[in-house]
Amino acid sequence: MSNLTDMEIFARVVGAGSMSAAGREMDLSPAVVSKRIRRLEDKLGTRLLQRTTRQIAMTEAGQGFYERVIAILASVEEAEEFVTQGSAQARGTLKVAASTSFGRLHIAPHLGKFLATNPDMNVSLDLSDDFVDIVGEGYDLAIRIAELSDSSLVARRLAPVHRVLVASPDYLARHGMPRSIPDLMENHVTLAALNQDPWKLVGPHGLEAVKTNAPIRTNSSEVVRECLLAGMGVALRSSWDIGPELREGKLRLVLPEYRASKDVGLYAVYPSRQFLPAKVRVFIDFLASLYGSSPYWDARLDLWLAPPRRAKAS
Numbered sequence: 602m603s604n605l606t607d608m609e610i611f612a613r614v615v616g617a618g619s620m621s622a623a624g625r626e627m628d629l630s631p632a633v634v635s636k637r638i639r640r641l642e643d644k645l646g647t648r649l650l651q652r653t654t655r656q657i658a659m660t661e662a663g664q665g666f667y668e669r670v671i672a673i674l675a676s677v678e679e680a681e682e683f684v685t686q687g688s689a690q691a692r693g694t695l696k697v698a699a700s701t702s703f704g705r706l707h708i709a710p711h712l713g714k715f716l717a718t719n720p721d722m723n724v725s726l727d728l729s730d731d732f733v734d735i736v737g738e739g740y741d742l743a744i745r746i747a748e749l750s751d752s753s754l755v756a757r758r759l760a761p762v763h764r765v766l767v768a769s770p771d772y773l774a775r776h777g778m779p780r781s782i783p784d785l786m787e788n789h790v791t792l793a794a795l796n797q798d799p800w801k802l803v804g805p806h807g808l809e810a811v812k813t814n815a816p817i818r819t820n821s822s823e824v825v826r827e828c829l830l831a832g833m834g835v836a837l838r839s840s841w842d843i844g845p846e847l848r849e850g851k852l853r854l855v856l857p858e859y860r861a862s863k864d865v866g867l868y869a870v871y872p873s874r875q876f877l878p879a880k881v882r883v884f885i886d887f888l889a890s891l892y893g894s895s896p897y898w899d900a901r902l903d904l905w906l907a908p909p910r911r912a913k914a915s
Contacts, residue, residue: 696740
């Protein structure tokens with residue numbers, strides 16, 4: 602079991618970002634953690650971590666070893682759960698990554714219900730608009746809004762995502778309603794975060810790319826949202842984000858025959874493992890039942906979210 606413990610220490614060091622932080626998590630001194638890492642490296646005959654006075658970084662060998670170690674540790678945890686409490690019992694800390702806006706609006710409000718039915722679990726929810734490395738940063742899973750193609754990860758679709766063009770009534774009163782994609786690009790302010798430019802829209806003539814143009818540049822989707830509501834331009838937003846404002850008339854659809862690709866969806870993404878830990882499985886099942894194919898945030902938006910019309914063949 603000493604080898605397995607050394608692997609766990611190594612995984613904790615990588616996840617925590619330092620030996621001292623990993624030591625605090627495991628109630629071990631930094632000296633003991635360092636000694637166990639050196640012992641593991643001596644046994645393997647290769648360096649796993651590059652150490653400096655301020656941080657650590659994995660070597661190429663360390664990265665490959667880490668990806669396999671976390672799979673081993675997950676399998677051990679799954680085996681223990683099966684024997685001691687049954688495969689359906691979930692326990693331990695679940696580390697989840699999600700986008701800032703979606704996590705705040707549609708994950709955080711439901712965690713109380715989830716934890717009430719899973720009292721042996723804790724949830725560590727990290728919110729960021731950056732695209733995190735699930736394996737490298739030690740996450741159990743990530744909730745992503747994307748068109749996924751990474752075959753090294755397993756993804757389960759949780760809900761559809763409808764993204765539409767919207768603007769405030771105040772903006773439209775001052776600038777008029779865009780009549781076409783060229784009109785939109787030439788005569789209107791188009792608001793987008795840096796990672797959302799250009800827009801890829803599906804409309805009557807198929808897929809079109811729209812290069813955005815605004816006097817504000819930001820990496821924050823929430824900044825874009827606030828600028829949109831302040832009447833500063835047109836934005837491409839998800840219904841989960843601006844559904845209430847559409848229903849209340851604070852925003853209006855623009856060019857309703859255009860929207861983002863239907864291949865973009867809400868996914869639970871996790872490392873490819875033979876045995877999925879119970880804590881991951883129950884959380885994914887919880888979100889899937891909470892959202893579903895007709896998520897609650899799309900309620901009463903059926904008319905506005907009708908499929909885009911395609912051009913008639915001539």
